[in-house]
Amino acid sequence: MAGQPSGARKYVAKQRDELPPKNLTLNRQAAHYYHLLEKFEAGIELTGTEVKSIRDGNANLKDGYAAVKDGQAWLVNCHIGAYHAGSYLNHDALRDRRLLLHRREIDKLAGRTQEKGVTLIPLRLYVKNNLIKCEIALAKGKTLWDQRETIRRRTVDREAQQDIREHRRKQ
Template sequence: MARRSKQKQRSLAGGNALAVNRKARREYRVLERLEAGIELLGTEVKSIRGGKIQLRDSYVAFRDHEAWLLEAHISAYSHGNRENHDLERPRRLLLNRREIDRLFGRTRDRGLTVVPLSVYLKGNRIKVELALAEGRKLHDKRERERERTLDREAGEVFRGRRRMRTDASEETG
């Protein structure tokens, strides 16, 4: 399989994300990303296009050689009628058989999890960015937060020095 560029590796959604699961990025270490279609009803599509989807506690489960997105909350469509959809119904993910079998095998054998990272538009289709991930331990989360803080502080110091240099050069010039 060919390696993706850094920019594409970060997110398949690009700038078209309708919803992002920030909790999953914090709670899990992403090992692999892939794109899946999703089987939706008409009112669900309209709600998602309006940004009324929440992926916070959602995950992917495998039943009868199919992948299902569970616990994803899609709000009721505001202009819908009594035929509006069930808010947290299981939704089938559209993946190739090979992909489903590979993901199922890795979740069963290695104890990994498949979580949705984002929902986005690709043309007129709604896609879900999935991640094969392993859970982070509490000490991993703390270490990651410590590294981010140090990087942020170093950036502030560097920007401060640059400002001082430009101020000094303006005074002499």
């Protein structure tokens, strides 16, 4: 009997369970002020103190946007606070940061942002495989009427869900 002795077990490498990415920062107002057309995942070129500061939760995407300049995508006006344990080597809080995307994605974004009213906004920063990623979206600004309609629709849906829950409890 060649091969394995009787009773020997085959050990198979366990596949790592895919955990959902951990959100570090969210742009909560993005969905309120914009219609989100298409989402993209981009890496970010960061310094060491920026990475540590983001992991500490010192990032704000609220006023930020992305732009395509000279064939490269940039994250502009996103505030990443100074790292508390950083020295004179700390980073500038509002510097432009390069987004890492494939060439065809950059070309697509450059073409779409030329359309009237379409812009690129950051939605969230998250960790994926120990790398910090940025989710950006092509977006079109909502009018005041659209914003009110979204709130109205959300309220109606919430009330319907509450009615369903109450009806189930009574049964």
